[in-house]
Amino acid sequence: MGSLKYLELSENELVTSAGWETISDYLQSPNFALKELHLGRNNINDDIVVALTSALSHNKTLEKLDLYDCTDEDDNELITERGWEAVSTLVCNKTSIMDTYNSNHTLHGLGDLDIDDDDDNGINQMNLPDDLKSYLDLNKNKDKAEVARQKILQTHFSDNDTTNMQELLGMELEIMPATISWIGRPTHDVWSGMNMSGLSTMYNLMRRLPDFFDTGAAKKKSATKRKSV
Amino acid sequence: MDLGISFNQIGIEGILGTFALASLLSNMSSLKTLELVDISQDEFNNNPNIITSQGWVSFFIALHDSNLKLERLVFSHNRINNEGIQLLVPLLSRWDH
Numbered sequence: 001m002g003s004l005k006y007l008e009l010s011e012n013e014l015v016t017s018a019g020w021e022t023i024s025d026y027l028q029s030p031n032f033a034l035k036e037l038h039l040g041r042n043n044i045n046d047d048i049v050v051a052l053t054s055a056l057s058h059n060k061t062l063e064k065l066d067l068y069d070c071t072d073e074d075d076n077e078l079i080t081e082r083g084w085e086a087v088s089t090l091v092c093n094k095t096s097i098m099d100t101y102n103s104n105h106t107l108h109g110l111g112d113l114d115i116d117d118d119d120d121n122g123i124n125q126m127n128l129p130d131d132l133k134s135y136l137d138l139n140k141n142k143d144k145a146e147v148a149r150q151k152i153l154q155t156h157f158s159d160n161d162t163t164n165m166q167e168l169l170g171m172e173l174e175i176m177p178a179t180i181s182w183i184g185r186p187t188h189d190v191w192s193g194m195n196m197s198g199l200s201t202m203y204n205l206m207r208r209l210p211d212f213f214d215t216g217a218a219k220k221k222s223a224t225k226r227k228s229v
Numbered sequence: 230m231d232l233g234i235s236f237n238q239i240g241i242e243g244i245l246g247t248f249a250l251a252s253l254l255s256n257m258s259s260l261k262t263l264e265l266v267d268i269s270q271d272e273f274n275n276n277p278n279i280i281t282s283q284g285w286v287s288f289f290i291a292l293h294d295s296n297l298k299l300e301r302l303v304f305s306h307n308r309i310n311n312e313g314i315q316l317l318v319p320l321l322s323r324w325d326h
Contacts, residue, residue, distance in 0.1 A: 002324070003300055004324060005300050005301065006303075007301075009309075012305070012307055012314070015311055019315060022318045026318045
């Protein structure tokens with residue numbers, strides 16, 4: 001593992017896209033160990049962000065990538081929806097459950113650390129899509145298995161998406177208990193809203209597989225109890 | 230060991246200054262932090278001591294044989310250009326070995 005943990009190259013306006021592209025090569029170097037890379041206030045556009053995010057797809061060290069205030073001479077934002085979409089895909093690739101599982105669960109900061117924490121390092125000024133903010137928040141959790149679980153549940157087992165629920169229902173019965181346990185696994189912030197998707201999925205599963213949860217037996221039992229009283 | 234040379238005009242003649250600094254740094258394997266912030270700006274275009282883009286290119290070339298093992302490099306607000314960044318990137322990878 002390399003020694004360099006912090007690299008700041010902010011405000012070097014003479015560097016153009018061709019120069020910044022070389023940074024993405026560095027991000028893929030085998031001993032790369034950076035935790036923070038500051039590239040704010042530079043001429044970084046969507047193409048560069050796409051290259052950077054592609055280079056970071058298997059990275060497990062970089063926590064902060066400062067892309068704050070990348071604007072042109074007329075103060076127009078150089079990173080648009082396309083660039084943020086690439087970051088969003090980096091931290092939560094929705095193509096398949098495995099792609100979501102293999103997404104980057106480390107990166108959690110895109111703002112400028114010099115900006116007061118109340119504004120989350122300026123991230124509120126950056127017009128990030130809401131889903132990206134939500135994924136970055138999830139990535140702050142040190143339990144990366146839990147981060148992956150939350151992303152999978154939110155992305156593939158939301159109330160509106162029943163496709164994957166069907167897949168779940170077709171699962172072999174032997175592995176179903178482990179799956180149910182994984183879905184409903186309690187976390188520290190179980191009622192904070194972030195884990196609600198797990199409970200929602202569990203509810204949907206119970207609705208579709210009532211026999212599996214033995215709800216009939218429970219009803220019979222309570223009915224017998226009532227009779228005997 | 231940490232070294233911060235920021236908000237300054239270190240070179241009397243720009244490039245010569247960067248060469249001198251690079252030679253010094255090449256023998257500083259215990260250096261962990263290097264901060265070179267805002268030392269080549271010239272807001273009023275009348276400063277003869279600024280480090281130009283070519284000066285930084287020379288600086289990075291001079292560092293190629295260094296045994297630096299930095300943990301933190303701050304290199305903001307300078308006149309580095311594409312050639313400079315293209316020389317810096319392989320340096321970073323080499324320092325990581």
